[in-house]
Amino acid sequence: LSLFTLADCLLEGALPLVYAAHGGLYVRIDGERMRQIRLARGISLGALAKELGVSRRTISKYEVEDMDTSVDVALRLEEIFNEELIEPVDPFQTEAVGAEKIEVRGPVTDNILRLLLEIGFEVVPTNQAPFNAITREGKLVVLTGVGKFSQSIVKKARLMSSLSSVARTKSVVIVDGETKLECVEETALIEKRELEDIDETRDFEDLVAEKQSK
Template identity: 40%
Template structure:
């Protein structure tokens, strides 16, 4: 019941902010619960009560998916360890932002970004280093002067001016001293660069398989274990969510990945091992393996799949 309430709260916030929201991903295992598209782009959302339950492998999947879909992954939760997530604070889980629903509401609906990073060591903020240097020089203070006033080293002040963050307490001292805002707001949906190695699942693509044939046709494949689609396939400017297998296990995914592809402005495809016709289920093209093997070029496949 707690998880259901949390998911409905997040959906309500997204809709209030004017976002298009996908159907819930109920298939297991799953690395995300919702896709949403709006004024800040495509967002991949994982919703959990305890953010500590998000494993490193799930975080990697979210980050990789964000990279390949040009989307921002985010975790929405209520608690970290035994404490509730603070409003207007951003937590980190394996490098991904995690926030409370109230923080998401403030950011999307009220237009108020969070300011504070929360960690086991306390609350931290980002400082506008250029602004700090300008204020220091405007008040005719040297690095040493400011360091003496704050009780820190000259090196620390120099690092602040180079962009190093600091504690909330120190930031408040600086703002009180200069009577100006210096804390940088946190953009939750900023398109951050990802340092990704090749997918750890790449070696699972067999040459003598539908996925292998897609590669031969010139498509770039990125496999996922915890998504309703098994691969994200890229061809020229097209993105395809694709799944493979027997009809009994695969067809039930068709409508869901079609809905997800609509939110992500992608295409969707199901390739069945025991099917010999061609049909559409919602936005998803469903074909048999024989039909796939009859195609030679990626463009041939793109022409079959509805946008």
């Protein structure tokens, strides 16, 4: 996921349509919709498979097992049906091509992130990212890291600062314990005890701005 793609996702809600995996570039198609259109038009599995140059089993996997496909096959399917079938890819989920979908966005189990929920934020945990969650409330979007103060946390804060600069968001690391630093570049460092004293999202935003100004 490039910085510019991340910015589009966070600010514009523009999700990518193509992802890279072992063997090339792939897209996700709406298998159920494809099946409904095929049946409504009386096109058999065999006829469609022959048109695409693939097996009947492959067509069945597209429709029933939500197996992703190559870009050229997906475009050919849309051309045949004259319908949009390609679905956007959510970068905050991870899936293996042709495998059962693995949901990454689970419940917020981290005690510190749950404090943000109690304040009134929407919290989306992330996986395989240099931050632990994306925290949202209205137009405010915050890349949020969590951890005890250490040199690796400082490095994470610097990286998050670069990401937030490109994505035009805020970035915050919530420290489980004490820290003498108020800010690392543009990433505010907030102690857990400070977060526990906050009751509203506006107060959180003010605290971040105060930290960044020091």
